Amino acid sequence: MKRIVIDARESGTTTGRYIDKLIEYLHKLPTKHEIILLAKSHRVAFFKELTPGFTVRETPYQEFSFGEQIGFRKQINSLQADLVFFPMVQQPVWYKGKVVTTMQDLTGIRFRNPYKNWLVFTIKLWVYKWVNKRVAKKSLHLITPTDFVKRDVADYCHVPLRKITVTYESADKIIDPAEPINSLVGKDFLLAVGRPSANKNLPRLVDAFAVLKKKNPRLKLVFAGKLNPAYEQLREYAATKSDDIIFTDFVSEGQLRWLYENAKVYVFPSLSEGFGLPGLEAMQYGLPVASSNATCLPEVYKNAAHYFNPFSPSHMAAKIQQILDDRQLANKLTNNGRALLKTYSWQRMAEQTLTVFEAALKK
Secondary structure (H helix, E strand, O other), rough: OOOOEEOOOOOOOOOHHHHHHHHHHHHHOOOOOOEEEEEEHHHHHHHHHHHHEEEEEEOOOOOOOOHHHHHHHHHHHHHOOOOEEEEEOOOOOOOOHHHHHHOOOOOHHHHHOOOOHHHHHHHHHHHHHHHHHHHHHHOOOEEEOOOOHHHHHHHHOOOOOOEEEEEEOOOOOOOOOOOOOOHHHHEEEEEEEEOOOHHOOOOHHHHHHHOOOOOOOOOOEEEOOOOOOHHHHHHHHHHHOOOEEEEEEOOOOHHHHHHHOOOOOEEOOOOOOOOOOOHHHHOOOOOOOOOEEOHHHHHHHHEEEEOOOOHHHHHHHHHHHHHHHHHHHHHHHHHHHHHOOOOOOOHHHHHHHHHHHHHHOOO
């Protein structure tokens, strides 16, 4: 029996869905190995209930901190692991044991955060670039969510393609009952969900919506996500374009489900993604998807999305308009989406990941 330690510090966050689902489905697989999860205090009880066959240990160390580099490494060393799995590049870079790492994408390297001090951000970005390359080289094996990211990581970090395995992720339906948003009941609206970071390209979606309003005066655009300084800035810009752009602020799971079930089109204008989970989530509800043709998105969505050039608001608007006007096209996208969803599986992802662990343990 070997001991595998899994870093679960991201559990419970938006980016932590990957590790939560991986652990859930790993627990369902037969394995002769002992698995220890390292989780923050507020997620320990969650894992003890979800995965009673795994050992759960609390860890206080934050990602990208000195504590991570010193205390977290010391904690891992004390466990005498035969293999440590990190679901992200944030990890003790000088840990000397066997490591497998998932690199979700390189988006953070290519887009600046305008709300951070320029000098501080530049220094942190330099460190982050170094960490990515260091982790890629020191890990026995890497996992990426798409073939696009696999090639991107291999090129940027100068590691061989044979060192990287692709494990596609999946999407789930929301189990909470739909909860209507009263101000949108009976309205026609486009939907975009998520954080307004630079790579999400939301200002160009606002521009595209301004074009669409000329032909669709009753149409609304809904941005669903907790308001923060970036969303506030976007809202100020949107106000100069249209009065029919709505910012929901935080929505419950039930409200999000209702939005998916009642929108006309889900629009995903992103410039860079590692997998593109939001589009798949929209497809769970039969919502036709208009997507950027950038990075991994055509690889993931295949024939289940209507693609546009994310740098051209007019092209974006034209593709969205086609879905609004052509019921046959919208139905085709819905049906293709349902078929596509069947090709993605959290269980398969877990099985592939366990195979990677087994191979790393033999090295």
